[in-house]
Ligand SMILES: NC(=O)C1=CN([C@@H]2O[C@H](COP(=O)(O)OP(=O)(O)OC[C@H]3O[C@@H](n4cnc5c(N)ncnc54)[C@H](OP(=O)(O)O)[C@@H]3O)[C@@H](O)[C@H]2O)C=CC1
């Protein structure tokens with residue numbers, strides 16, 4: 001199989017989960033390179049994944065067919081402006097940064113094929129979910145390459161409008177944190193009900209895992225699965241009524257609106 005050469009700019013959490021996913025899929029380590037400013041981090045990634053990790057971004061992208069931009073949004077402009085002269089002709093840019101539009105990347109990097117993605121941290125366990133948007137310069141073959149890259153770490157869904165990346169960020173990009181927050185709150189409540197901390201934590205985490213698995217594999221939707229837990233006038237009904245009296249659905253809506261709004265605001269602030 002002909003694997004494209006892929007260079008990762010920034011080798012933090014998200015990049016290393018993608019690298020791990022590709023290697024687990026059988027991509028030879030010599031098709032991947034990464035760049036990373038810290039020597040210790042470079043050595044650790046090279047040791048764990050067997051790939052070349054360089055200090056210099058321009059050297060890392062030499063000969064690459066795909067360049068994955070995986071630095072924080074705050075440093076993206078500076079990184080792109082410095083990288084632009086070193087990009088190989090015909091390269092596909094894959095950006096995973098929150099809040100950085102394709103138009104900004106094109107301004108900083110020149111006219112390139114760009115796929116903008118929003119993955120999430122369960123990618124670390126190959127259980128991620130990513131929304132992808134391709135600009136008009138991206139060929140069908142390049143779309144397939146970007147899909148294969150993100151598909152190595154979980155579910156991939158294409159978006160027809162770039163603006164919808166803000167909604168994907170609100171639902172699945174930031175989403176793992178909402179479930180962790182619920183686990184934290186359930187653990188604390190379990191402790192207040194008298195459970196030992198570790199017992200409450202294990203029960204909350206295993207219940208989240210079991211519910212997520214059921215929601216994914218069951219023939220029934222989450223609303224029906226919820227109804228099946230909720231006996232008339234029973235304990236679940238008491239809890240759900242308390243959630244709804246506290247405005248649970250409206251609160252979730254407000255939270256996701258805030259995340260999507262922040263994603264759009266970051267584009268305004270960091271995309272100039
Ligand atoms: N975390 C998440 O849940 C998600 C994150 N994202 C996006 O993914 C991107 C990366 O996030 P994440 O992996 O969490 O962040 P990390 O901080 O873990 O990774 C960023 C990496 O880039 C390195 N870096 C900094 N400056 C440069 C530079 N000039 N050249 C090359 N590398 C550099 C950093 O090194 P050092 O640490 O030494 O500064 C770090 O290793 C972000 O843009 C974020 O918006 C998208 C979806 C979900």
Ligand SMILES: O=C(O)[C@@H]1CCC=N1
Nearest residue numbers: 098120169173174175
């Ligand atoms: O919080 C953030 O901005 C990033 C993007 C999605 C998840 N983490």
